[in-house]
Amino acid sequence: MAGEIQTPIRFGIIGCADIARKVSRAITLAPNAVLSAVASRSLEKASLFAKANSFPPEAKIYGSYEALLDDPDIDAVYLPLPTSLHVKWAVLVAQKKKHLLMEKPVAINAAEFDVIARACEENGVQFMDGTMWVHNPRTAKMRDFVSDPERFGQLRTIHSCFSFACDPEFLSNDIRVKPDLDALGALGDAGWYCVRSILWATDYELPKTVLALPGPVLNEAGVILSCGASLHWDDGKLATFYCSFFSNLTMNVTAIGTKGTLHLNDFIIPFQEKEASFIENSQCFFNDLVTAWVPVPSEHIVTTDIPQEVCMVREFSRLVGDVKKGSKPESKWPIISRKTQLILDAVKTSIDKGLQPVQI
Amino acid sequence: MAGEIQTPIRFGIIGCADIARKVSRAITLAPNAVLSAVASRSLEKASLFAKANSFPPEAKIYGSYEALLDDPDIDAVYLPLPTSLHVKWAVLVAQKKKHLLMEKPVAINAAEFDVIARACEENGVQFMDGTMWVHNPRTAKMRDFVSDPERFGQLRTIHSCFSFACDPEFLSNDIRVKPDLDALGALGDAGWYCVRSILWATDYELPKTVLALPGPVLNEAGVILSCGASLHWDDGKLATFYCSFFSNLTMNVTAIGTKGTLHLNDFIIPFQEKEASFIENSQCFFNDLVTAWVPVPSEHIVTTDIPQEVCMVREFSRLVGDVKKGSKPESKWPIISRKTQLILDAVKTSIDKGLQPVQI
Structure with a gap:
């Protein structure tokens, strides 16, 4: 009631x-x-x-x-x-x-x-x-944008990254580098968010193919400390992500549709608790001589009475x-969790198989 | 004198x-x-x-x-x-x-x-x-940042994208879709800038391996209209880029080092002629409960007396x-041009070979 x-x-x-x-x-x-x-x-x-x-x-x-x-x-x-x-x-x-x-x-x-x-x-x-982050009111506003056929159109690509630079103590002793505790390492810890953001942008449509990119770093126990991957859908959508324990704190998402682009640099932890923003770039073009944008992309600020x-x-x-x-x-929540996990598994398998593509 | x-x-x-x-x-x-x-x-x-x-x-x-x-x-x-x-x-x-x-x-x-x-x-x-864009005074300030061992550290990854959504007239008749005029299509036109930004960030160190990502789109004449690629260096650096004639106008660069992150959304054509900015994220961390960033990344505004x-x-x-x-x-300029072209060639070859990795 x-x-x-x-x-x-x-x-x-x-x-x-x-x-x-x-x-x-x-x-x-x-x-x-x-x-x-x-x-x-x-x-x-x-x-x-x-x-x-x-x-x-x-x-x-x-x-x-x-x-x-x-x-x-x-x-x-x-x-x-x-x-x-x-x-x-x-x-x-x-x-x-x-x-x-x-x-x-x-x-x-x-x-x-x-x-x-x-x-x-x-x-x-x-x-x-x-x-x-999916519970932040900002995310609902972002959804309004990316689901708008006029402002955003159809998603074509998304890139997501989450990294933070860990000190030697972390790299030796944190549970996230231990095969018996958090065996997925940076992929499970940081990559989880990247994959979730990609799934979010596709409205949770699983990709067809997952491919780990060259240069994953694993510790002696086989735990992933840094990796990248690309995901591909039958309709041509392409996603890439990068997660690492060796790179400076970064949490960016750029999702590009046929008519609009969503961008934010703090998608997991907003810069501030009570206010968060994203950049909406839609129907921007250039002035006559192509020396400036008209209009420039706009920043949407979403205030949140309570933290995410x-x-x-x-x-x-x-x-x-x-x-x-x-x-x-x-049932939505376990379904989303499972899809995220499935993609992590595929990235891990691709790494284990020497960077072969893995079908989902 | x-x-x-x-x-x-x-x-x-x-x-x-x-x-x-x-x-x-x-x-x-x-x-x-x-x-x-x-x-x-x-x-x-x-x-x-x-x-x-x-x-x-x-x-x-x-x-x-x-x-x-x-x-x-x-x-x-x-x-x-x-x-x-x-x-x-x-x-x-x-x-x-x-x-x-x-x-x-x-x-x-x-x-x-x-x-x-x-x-x-x-x-x-x-x-x-x-x-x-490499001549914009902003780029010199960006160079100061990415070459600073304290503020940026060692480059670990960079992602670059340049896309714009073309109308049917462009996709049928523009010289950039014609095999006898601009046969490299979106790769040559838009991807050129992405590759240049990646080379710029690495101080023009050629990658060892180039790999086209799944889902390139070619027209009937074989001209690339959309593609992505990853580049890899022996020291573990990873770069990805995306270029397309089908996606909304976007020109983002995110370069992540061990200690800092560079970000900008207008790297090719600055939003404004006389002023351009980039985001420097260095030595940022979180508050105690990890609910906000301290400090937040800073925006560097560079004024330019004359356009780039x-x-x-x-x-x-x-x-x-x-x-x-x-x-x-x-000799610097033809050397840089040649390196950019070499990578475009490798991406094209990777696409032609069914997404096989290509050694540079």
């Missing part, structure tokens, strides 16, 4: 990863969510995390993941564990009938993700991955609330 | 292409150049062109290219003819001891360009191609003046 106040969705957090700090704050700020518990393998670590992240005094602190999962007063679990642990814990979360908000990459490969998605489906719980990660928690909680009232879980 | 006033270089223009209007104005505006003659195969066309483009009253009008080349009062020739005619006329220009400013692409392939470059060398004349095509004419004329005073022609 319109205007009905939803009972806040009670979140438990499993694992005290750095990213969980940001999501804890988002749960606190979301109008329909509440921090109810945190679990770590160490009670002390969980307790310190709760204190440092403004958990309410009534929040429960658990020294084991299982204990949190057995708590009947938890509706939903946020799971920021290393990727290799996802399948085990996500399935348990679902079996305990708790809704699942899980960090990306969602799995080591699509087959493992299918186990997770099936567990969620069989247990009637909502699944969503932790890709925040809060939008994510709010949307997830809204869906959970609907399920609690009898609706089916929204 | 410092402060010496150079006698203006006397330009003749061979062919009344659209682009010659812009360059005529640039010659008029350059302090060390003067419009002395124009030649067309039609005397009437040449006469109309001279009138429409503010040629001085004393400028000579020729109804044949040969007549202009025989004029002893011409120092330099600007040659905007279709690419397939370059080798014939450029060699004649050089043999007549006239310096040569020639439109891009410089030839149908590097072998043809070598004939041109050899003719220029043997006759002691200056060669320069008509790539204007005038800078080009001025620099070319300066070099011609030096040669007239006894210096050797500056």
Whole structure:
């Protein structure tokens, strides 16, 4: 019913990863969510995390993941564990009938993700991955643009990059360079966002062919530290992306349609929390002597009352609330996660096969 | 000698292409150049062109290219003819001891360009191609940035795109879709700039491998209308580019180093004549919760007293003046042209061979 106040969705957090700090704050700020518990393998670590992240005094602190999962007063679990642990814990979360908000990459490969998605489906719980930028109000405005046949036309190409330069400590010890933890490395961590942006721009149409580009860098354990890839669709659309742990912090997207171009340099983390922009270039041409543009592309500024990660928690909680009232879980989110993972798998396979094209 | 006033270089223009209007104005505006003659195969066309483009009253009008080349009062020739005619006329220009400013692409392939470059060398004349953006003062500021080991570090990747959406009339009749005129099509016309920007960013280091990406579009005569490619260097650098006659007007460059990122959306034709900018992203990171950037990337605005095509004419004329005073022609320019052409050739070969990698 319109205007009905939803009972806040009670979140438990499993694992005290750095990213969980940001999501804890988002749960606190979301109008329909509440921090109810945190679990770590160490009670002390969980307790310190709760204190440092403004958990309410009534929040429960658990020294084991299982204990949190057995708590009947938890509706939903946020799971920021290393990727290799996802399948085990996500399935348990679902079996305990708790809704699942899980960090990306969602799995080591699509087959493992299918186990997770099936567990969620069989247990009637909502699944969503932790890709925040798609929930930014800016992204909805970008969608208005790229779906406009007059302003943007048909998508022809998109390039996306996400890189950040890691220090030797990260490159030796971070979970994202460990084959037993986040085996997809930079592809899973940074490439995930690039692939998601490409899928977003195509309205989630899977490409036909994926080809890793020359020069991927792997560590001695075979974890990808840097790579690029191209994706190709039957109708001629071409996408390229680049992700790396060795290059300066960059998160650019350029999507070009037959009639318009979308561009932004901060697609994953907006430059500012409360305001984000993108460049719309449509129906621009040149002056008579081709020495300047008329008109110049325009910047669209979208103000956001709440940060994008809060939008994510709010949307997830809204869906959970609907399920609690009898609706089916929204299948869009696991479908999008799976498509993203499928493309990561294909890039990895292409690299493993010496840069051969891989059919999706 | 410092402060010496150079006698203006006397330009003749061979062919009344659209682009010659812009360059005529640039010659008029350059302090060390003067419009002395124009030649067309039609005397009437040449006469109309001279009138429409503010040629001085004393400028000579020729109804044949040969007549202009025989004029002893011409120092330099600007040659905007279709690419397939370059080798014939450029060699004649050089043999007549006239310096040569020639439109891009410089030839149908590097072998043809070598004939041109050899003719220029043997006759002691200056060669320069008509790539204007490299002469923009902004480009010098961009060079300061990308060559700074602290602000930019080592280049890791660059993506460049240049596209514009052509109407059916262009796609049927423009010289750039005709195999006997500009056989390289979009690759030669638009891809030239992308490749040049990639070479610029690498300080003109040739890649080891060039690979055309899936989905090139060719017309029935085999002329490329749209394509993408990746370039790879032994040290792991990766470049990608996209050029097309089917996609909205876009001219973006993103170059990412180990410590900095350069970005601009108008690298070929600046949005405005007298002012141009680029984004420098260096030493940016995030706030504590990774919800915003600190600091945000900065925009560098470079004001230009004269437009970039005038800078080009001025620099070319300066070099011609030096040669007239006894210096050797500056070899940098034909070297850069040849490298650009070599990569275009490799992309074309890769497409012709079914997207096989091509070693440079």
